[in-house]
Amino acid sequence: MRIAACLLALMLCACGSAGDGGDPAGSFGLKRGAGPDGSFYQPPADGSGRSLATRWPILLSHPFSYTAERSFRGDTQQPGGGFDAYGVKTMLEAGGAVVYQPDKLAYASHETRGQLLYKKCAGSSLGELLCQGSNPRVIDGVHAATLDYCADAARRARSGFPDEPACRRGLQFNVICHSQGCPDSRYMLAAVRNEFSGEPMYRHVASWTSMAGANKGTAQADWILKTTASCLTPGCRSPLVDLVLAADSYRQNQALVVNGSESAVALSRKYMMLTTDMDCEPGAGRTCPPSFNQRYPLPVDPSHPVFYQTFTSQVDDIDHPCYSGKKFNWQIVMDGEGPNDGNISVDSQKFTTYGPGGSGGATPVLPRWISGVSLDPAHPHPGLNHMAYADSRVPGMDEGRLSCSGEDNSMFRFSRLGLYRDIVAELVQRGY
16 A cells, blocks of 8 residues: 555656757747757747737646646635636636636546547546446537537637537637647547547647647656556556556546556557557567557648647756655656656657657657746756646746745746746737
């Protein structure tokens, strides 16, 4: 039980290379030079006072081990601890955006979460949630969002549709995803068909923005599989991990999901970059089934171009009081992959190629860099941890007044709301 407790604690932390292809910045006018090696594009400009009324609604895809309510939180700390729920959604809507924030499952494979991102039904079992019951009732996901959006005449007009049927067949979304929310949204784009149009879901996506996405997996998942001896069982499916995560899944989702170990498998580097068959070992002339990244590359269709971008960050000072508690996870990824944000490596977040480092072929993404700001050049910002995009405390929040352990952060600046505001204001400027 001690191993199980440690495993659960670890997992609940939430979880630039040669060979970058082409110039995905195109006509957007962005310049390289950002990031530690200068290979990233610049962050978005300050969006203060600008409209956030995108042409297409925004779809927020939440990370591993979290629910929608615990993700994309605001900057205001609550009396009982934590930050304001749905803070990003509330802020964007106040600026004119239409935002949907589906609740999937805290623990599931990318494929399952991708299906739930498209359509989730009422129920307490996985089959019911996947709309496999005798009388399914859709309650969440893109399917429900489409019905909601298209029922509003003003919203239809904003997106250029004359009536509800045309809107349902043609509505697009701006996907903004975090962590595992990125590969599960990628599965939706590549493998799920829209029930209103019959077309692949990527044709209903205008832009895709990855925030610290686990797009090549993480050494942290590899460590979990090794430590729990998961791969002694077929498919690396661990009964121990299933048991631990089933309890937390019921607590968070009020659903009995007994195959949560699929999430650890899906986040492994082997599954993402080598093969989805965890029992197959590539090499020595043996051919294994393709990896997740090989099965579900980002769709590229000249008749329907999607704007793909990734935002990457790293922890520069893991001993800062706001980050020191995550040092164990950070060191695992540092030893296995190099610079990271405490959960996901820079290479996995950047996602300019589908394989390790510069291998596997180029992706169509625009790689961008994000960090906090320091008002004192002698004291660089400690960087951003993985959950900076969701709900964690970051040096520089609250105009530098936030303190994690009594330390002085007055020289730093970071706003979670400001970051999402800037990203969405830029999407508006580009016509999305």
